[in-house]
Amino acid sequence: MTETEGRRVLVVDDDERIRALVERALREAGFETRTAGDGRDALAIAWERQVDLVVLDIGLPTVDGLDVLHRLRADSQIPVILLTGRAGETDRVVGLELGADDYVVKPFSPRELVARVRTILRRSRGGDHFKIVYGQLVIDLDAREVSLHGAPVELAAKELDLLVCLASAPRIVLSRRKLLQSVWHDTSGWTSESTVTEHVYRLRNKIEEDPRKPRWIRTVRGAGYRFEPREAQR
Incomplete structure (x- = not known):
């Protein structure tokens, strides 16, 4: 099934x-x-x-x-x-x-x-932890933990939320405004699109082999960001 x-x-x-x-x-x-x-x-x-x-x-x-x-x-x-x-x-x-x-x-x-x-x-299924797995990148939503090549990746709360949002919609371009709405809910004090830019920068420094040439989180110029998965394992 x-x-x-x-x-x-x-x-x-x-x-x-x-x-x-x-x-x-x-x-x-x-x-x-x-x-x-x-x-x-x-x-x-x-x-x-x-x-x-x-x-x-x-x-x-x-x-x-x-x-x-x-x-x-x-x-x-x-x-x-x-x-x-x-x-x-x-x-x-x-x-x-x-x-x-x-x-x-x-x-x-x-x-x-x-x-x-x-x-x-x-x-909502319960039981085992729900994980988003793309090759060696594993996101455990229930435990709120991320690992890459078997090693833990320490992420701040909003960095993890941002990664989950992007990874949950692979290959879909999400604008900075959309990410603000989904991750920060446009709450007071978090209404600047530069907030997204800064968190993407931090996230890339933690999960990308070369942050200057990102593999996972791609910039789509003038549009936003796209999560580019490797082979998905479900």
């Missing part, structure tokens, strides 16, 4: 085009999907039919997405990824405080969203 086989994802968004886009990307990745266009239908499906994860838009008719999240969290720990098109950080912060596992800001890359779904579902 593959890691996606039999895994069911509920996609909730009142925009039919976005639902179709996300559903198609998930199905191509091997997931089973259900969809809902409003909060009431989403709750009915989540409660009556077992699903493994919910992709949930914040701005929904009938029942707001944050209210849906609050009701789900009342009796369930099902993983939830929030979708938001709102520019401010308030809803994202509230969503995370209510128990959301992650959030994605519109417009978004369907491939990045699928990568985040995979990561969260792996993390």
Whole structure:
């Protein structure tokens, strides 16, 4: 059985085009999907039919997405990824405080969203530590440890979070703004894109054989950064 086989994802968004886009990307990745266009239908499906994860838009008719999240969290720990098109950080912060596992800001890359779904579902399985493994680079998410060629790599908390974010979306270009949103959540004091540049510099000095010619974390000029994997081991 593959890691996606039999895994069911509920996609909730009142925009039919976005639902179709996300559903198609998930199905191509091997997931089973259900969809809902409003909060009431989403709750009915989540409660009556077992699903493994919910992709949930914040701005929904009938029942707001944050209210849906609050009701789900009342009796369930099902993983939830929030979708938001709102520019401010308030809803994202509230969503995370209510128990959301992650959030994605519109417009978004369907491939990045699928990568985040995979990561969260792996993390929620329990049992053995979930590890991201690319050749000799091993990232143990549960233990929050990194090793390279069998030797431990000491990373600061945000350096590790940044590496996980990049490694969870291999070959996908992530802008500095996107990395700020995903790793620092645009919190006060961490709104400068130079924060990302500095942390990438530190990270490269710790995991790259030659930081001046990075192998793992590539710069895409004018766009951001891309994690370039060696042969993935799953």
